[in-house]
Amino acid sequence: VAQAPYHHGNLRSALLEAARALALEQPIDSIMLREVARRAGVSHAAPYHHFADKRALLKALALEAFKELLHLSQAQNQPDPKARLHHIGLVYVQFALAHPTEFGFMFRKSLCEPKGVYDELTEVANRCFEVLLKTVAAINASKGIEVQDLQAQGLVCWSAIHGLASLLVEAPVLPEPPTPAQIEGLVYLLDRTLESGLFASNQR
Amino acid sequence: VAQAPYHHGNLRSALLEAARALALEQPIDSIMLREVARRAGVSHAAPYHHFADKRALLKALALEAFKELLHLSQAQNQPDPKARLHHIGLVYVQFALAHPTEFGFMFRKSLCEPKGVYDELTEVANRCFEVLLKTVAAINASKGIEVQDLQAQGLVCWSAIHGLASLLVEAPVLPEPPTPAQIEGLVYLLDRTLESGLFASNQR
DNA sequence: TGTACATCAGTGAACGCGCGTTCACTGATGTAC
DNA sequence: TGTACATCAGTGAACGCGCGTTCACTGATGTAC
Numbered sequence: 001v002a003q004a005p006y007h008h009g010n011l012r013s014a015l016l017e018a019a020r021a022l023a024l025e026q027p028i029d030s031i032m033l034r035e036v037a038r039r040a041g042v043s044h045a046a047p048y049h050h051f052a053d054k055r056a057l058l059k060a061l062a063l064e065a066f067k068e069l070l071h072l073s074q075a076q077n078q079p080d081p082k083a084r085l086h087h088i089g090l091v092y093v094q095f096a097l098a099h100p101t102e103f104g105f106m107f108r109k110s111l112c113e114p115k116g117v118y119d120e121l122t123e124v125a126n127r128c129f130e131v132l133l134k135t136v137a138a139i140n141a142s143k144g145i146e147v148q149d150l151q152a153q154g155l156v157c158w159s160a161i162h163g164l165a166s167l168l169v170e171a172p173v174l175p176e177p178p179t180p181a182q183i184e185g186l187v188y189l190l191d192r193t194l195e196s197g198l199f200a201s202n203q204r
Numbered sequence: 205v206a207q208a209p210y211h212h213g214n215l216r217s218a219l220l221e222a223a224r225a226l227a228l229e230q231p232i233d234s235i236m237l238r239e240v241a242r243r244a245g246v247s248h249a250a251p252y253h254h255f256a257d258k259r260a261l262l263k264a265l266a267l268e269a270f271k272e273l274l275h276l277s278q279a280q281n282q283p284d285p286k287a288r289l290h291h292i293g294l295v296y297v298q299f300a301l302a303h304p305t306e307f308g309f310m311f312r313k314s315l316c317e318p319k320g321v322y323d324e325l326t327e328v329a330n331r332c333f334e335v336l337l338k339t340v341a342a343i344n345a346s347k348g349i350e351v352q353d354l355q356a357q358g359l360v361c362w363s364a365i366h367g368l369a370s371l372l373v374e375a376p377v378l379p380e381p382p383t384p385a386q387i388e389g390l391v392y393l394l395d396r397t398l399e400s401g402l403f404a405s406n407q408r
Numbered sequence: 409t410g411t412a413c414a415t416c417a418g419t420g421a422a423c424g425c426g427c428g429t430t431c432a433c434t435g436a437t438g439t440a441c
Numbered sequence: 442t443g444t445a446c447a448t449c450a451g452t453g454a455a456c457g458c459g460c461g462t463t464c465a466c467t468g469a470t471g472t473a474c
Contacts, residue, residue, distance in 0.1 A: 007435085007436060007437075007449080007450055007451070008450080008451080011450080011451090027233075027312075027314065029231075029233035029234075030233075032426080032427065032428090033427080033428065033429090034426080034427070034428080042451075042452095043451070043452050043453070044427095044428090044429095044452095044453090045429080045430080045431090045451080045452070045453075046450075046451060046452080048428095048429075048430085049449080049450055049451075050450090053428075053429080054427095054428065054429095104308075107370075107374045107375060108231075108374060109374055110231065125375075136402070139403055140403060143403055143405070145403055145405055152389065152390060152393055153393070153402060155368070155371065155390065156364070156368065156390065156393050156394055156397055156402060157402055158367070158371060159364055159367035159368035159370075159371055159394070160360070160363055160364040160367055160397075161367065162367040162370060162371055163362070163363035163364055163365065163366040163367020163368065163369075163370065164359070164360065164363035164367065165367075166311075166363075166366060166367065166370055167359065167362060167363055167366055170311045170312060170313055171311060171329075172311060172313060172315070172316050172325065172326050172329045173326075173329055173330055173333050185356065186356060186359065186360065189356055189357070189360050190360055190363070193360055193364075193397070193398065193401070194397065194401055194402040194403070195401050195402075195403065196400065196401040197397070197398055197399050197400040197401045197404075198340070198357060198360060198361055198398040198399075199343055199344060199347055199349055199398070199399065200401075201347075201349055211416085211417055211418070211468085211469060211470075212417080212418080215417080215418085236459080236460065236461090237460080237461065237462090238459080238460070238461080246418075246419090247418070247419050247420070248419095248420090248460095248461090248462095249418080249419070249420075249462080249463080249464090250417075250418060250419080252461095252462075252463085253416080253417055253418075254417090257461075257462080258460095258461065258462095
């Protein structure tokens, strides 16, 4: 296998991996299909045996990203729902910082068009949200709270996490990329905000 | 002036306006300079008398967007700092929904490169953040709270607002675009979360 | 008021570029008998 | 174990396309005298 056989064997994965590597270096829209093929060591027409077109390859990339995010969110087994929520927030922010281009791309609405038909990307995204919703519901239960609109509560919770991740990735305001310790500190502050508000007096 | 004079008169503004209109129809990276010129009723070389290149035009578009956001944030005169924060959150989300393409684009880090030199976009973005910071600080003061890291507190606050705006614009999870009433409801829920946490028992 | 002239803000042709995609092809693989 | 053959997964040439940018140009404007 050392001398590059005619058949690649696992070109589909290799193309996705090449696209992932390119995404670390440049924005998603300047990724070129021919360059992905080049990186995978294959002619520029070869990808068409594995993906209908460029868009399909990029969508597959987004799908993989969502699957990884889902996997990370679930990779825990803590009994305390608050600890679970902290975990979700932390891995979410860490994922965004580790894969900034994919993070910005995987939420593009145009990826899921046309609407109405079954779409695996939408489904996995929904499952990510459901993991969060269940955790939020568990915290409600542990506090004996009845919430009228769990979706809205979950959306606000997701917003706080998503916003922190987004700003850390892209905010023009931040002079330096944050250190892992700063990230954890911000996620803890976020936890406390969700727990008791942004203006609780037990600020540390 | 009815018969299209040779000199346009205010082509720079007209080009930005054309770009803004195009941004309502398509993602930022598929906006083409030649089409912007076409929309402005001018030859495709004319923009080069007003912008160094395509990137400069798009950056000017982002700058205008930030200026409008700053203006909206400041367009109020409420004595209660909590009311001011609510206003900021509301106009932020409304702006994002009204200008989704620019909203996604104006935060791109690459817009502010090369770093180090003075950059008007960075400055206006910072001023937006400062409006928020001052409001948060005023709420702290009204509560007699001393905060160790105002920047972090402000960043978390901004995250919550920014995240809600981002998700409402782009989330693949939401089946329908939200109504104005839903938006206000979510911003109120956000307010209450910042005030007393996501799990306060006074859920309505 | 008129004229010369510099400057500004357009035009339209042209350039090079590299893309996404298609096509006929060919080498490799696997299965039936 | 061999052989025929269908199928799969590559190749490389070619296509059309429209872009961003440059250039020499020209029409319009404004100022000096």
